[in-house]
Amino acid sequence: MNALYPCTIRHVRTTPRRYALRHRTYMWLIDPDRPPRLPAVLRPLARFDARDHFGGGVPTIRAGLERFLAPRGIELADGTVTMLTHARVLGHVFNPLTVYWCRRADGTPLCVVAEVHNTYGERHCYLLRPDAAGRAETAKELYVSPFFPVDGGYRMRLPEPGRRLDLTVQLERAGTRPFTATVRGTRRPATPASLLRVALRHPLSTAAVSAAIRLHGIRLYLRRTPVQPRPRHRTQEGMQ
Template sequence: MSPSIRPPRVPSLVEGVVSHTRRTPVTHRFRHRHHQWLVDLDDLPRLPWPLSVLARFDPADHLDGGHEEGGIRGDLDRFLASRGVALPAGARVLMLAHARSVGHVFDPLSVFWCIAPDGRLVATVLEVHNTYGGRHAYLVDVDDHGRAVVDKAFYVSPFNDVSGEYHVRLVLDEQRVAVAIRLTRDGQPILDASVSGRPRPATLRTILSTTARHALMTYRVTALIRWHGVRLWMRRLPVVPRPHRLEEAAR
């Protein structure tokens, strides 16, 4: 039986922390303040000018890039259909992601929860982006505790190849939204990454106060990823050459 969930009110801003621990062959940890949006794909926020500069959701930033009709929701429906999943009539799709802000967005991980009208979780999709312009979507089979395991199939970090498994733990309720992922290889943990925060309704006051606390959030995400990469490179962590094909889409 599919798990049942009670999501928070949307749109919401999920404010909390992002953390990362690399366990081998060197140990490297970080923890930063962070926020993302939780939105309904059928009712995306459309802020008036000039607030629209602070948050915009563009189909080009996700999945198949909006090349066909239906925006992000259309791309997701086609992705699921190609894998034998048909959402029931009236199903909602909630997306946890960064908004495009001040002309820039980078989403290391976006999560899509597909929820039936009776609250059952029908499907869950994880979309991973790398800093080379590529992205890949994983359809994951989540159990009653929000856990799933999926084979890694996409080059993300220059310090890891595409081998291993992702062990995923997801939380979506009225008090907390969280995603935790552990990469393992041959049963050994390689790294842990997580985002966690409390959802708050995206009122005008919340948007302005959160933006003030996390100025240029998407630029900071990009800069911090590169900064931590440089630190690992300086510690002589071996670099794994990336594949020639960089761009993937959810087709």
């Protein structure tokens, strides 16, 4: 089931002034228990490391997910996990959003976890119970953009990818939707040839994502977009 998704990420903000960005990259859809087995020469282009998720204090990504879920009354047990993420590329990784679709052993949906990282080295996981269309709502709890405070909530549409990847995250504040992010792409087989093609097309892909976010932040700052103070983020239980 491992797959690659060349994709386009779009951000549109409407207040205090309209601003839009578009970034092309690629993401992986994997079973974290059975990540892709690549030739040795390509492994630096795609590493899936437990230290990059859930605080990094456990030996595997699944163990980190289980440690997050257990205090919230969810037992993964023999269930399955599908994970959408950026891989570590040449030693660097930045994952603004990683999504985990969790299913029971019989294949029925259990929950979805959306793991968000900001550019300040902080992370927060949102436990979601989406409807049949993948829609869910949750309160915002992590400072992500310096131009929005930590208030309001998210409306997310996170259907598990098939042939197409089509995710939407909208920020809601005081009855308005000042920010929308979308991720859209088309499935490709997770073969060495496919990886080589997308890696050549998007070299240092995770560093490029991080740099693009900072570049657009500088542009917004130079346009005198008001900066909101960053509160101290409280580490989640099970993510120390």
